[in-house]
Amino acid sequence: MPELPEVETIVRELNQQILRLKITEAILIRADMLKRTGADQRSLAAALDGCAFDYVERFGKYLLFHLDSGGKMLAHLGMTGKFVYCRADHPLDKHLCSQVFFANGWRLDHIDVRRFGRLELYDQGEEIPTLTQLGVDPLSSSFNGKALKPLIYARNGKKRRQRAIHTLLLDQSLLAGVGNIYASEALFLAGIQPEKSAARLKTADLKRLAAGLREILQSALEYGGTTVSDFRRVDDKPGNFRDRLYVYDRTGEACRRCQTPIQRVRVGGRSVFFCPKCQK
DNA sequence: CTTGTGCCCTGCCAGC
C-alpha cells in the first residue's frame, strides 16, 4: 500500500522521467476512477491532450500533476495503485485504469487492482479542497513533537482525545501521509503501545513519536519504499524496505531489539503489530 | 464537533 515514502519515491521518479514530454493522447479506461462530479470518459483527454507535465508534487499520499496549461491532475493510489512508465507497445495490464501517451514513444499507465484509488481534474486557479484538509507532513522541516499536539487535543479547546494513538496516526486531517505500516513502525521506535489512549501521552512521548516518524519515513524513502504485495515503482520494480521493518507483518517473529515474539492486534478495524516488551 | 460502521473492489487462502 503506497504511503508517504512510496508516493514520494514515485513522485521523484516521475519528475525525472515524464516532465515536458508532449502528451499525444490520454485515455480513460475505467471511467469510475475519475471521481469529480461532471467528469466523464472524455474529461481526461480534454484536460491532457496536447499538454505536458511541468512538475509533480506530493501532498500526504496524494500526487499532484501540474500541467503546462495551468490545469492539475490529482491522484491517489489507494491500496493497490501504481504508475508505470513504459514503451508504448508494452503489453496491457488486466487492471489498467488510464493511459497517457507521450510524443517520445513511451506511455504512463495508471493500474489499480482494487480500484480504491482515484483521479481528479482541476482547472487553473481552482481550489483543491482535498489538499487543504490535510494535516502536517511529517517530512516537512517544521515537524516535531509540538506538531503532533492536534493528535492528543480535540480541535476546539483543551479536551483530550481518548482514542488509540494508532488510530489517530492514520487520520490524514491530523497527520498527512502515514498509513498502517509506518504507524506501527513509528510506535515501535517511540516505545509506545498502539492501543494506548492519546489522552495518556506526555510531551516526551510526542517528541519520541515525532522523531520515530521522521526516522522510519526517511529511511524507508532511502530504500525506495516498502513492498508487502502490491507497491511498485515507476519502473514496475518493488521497494526494498520490507526486510528492514521492525514489526509490520512480523507476527510471531522475534523483535529485532529484544527477541520477544511480535504480536498482532486489531485496533479500529486495522491490523496493528507491536512488541509487547519494547512498547508500553 | 467526535466517533463508529459499512461500503467500495479484487486477489488470495483456508476449508470442505
Place this chain on the structure above:
DNA sequence: TGCTGGCAGGGCACAA
C-alpha cells in the same frame, strides 16, 4: 480439483 466464504484496507458517506 474446484468452489465458497472470509479477509484485507484508505477514504468516504452516513449515522448516532
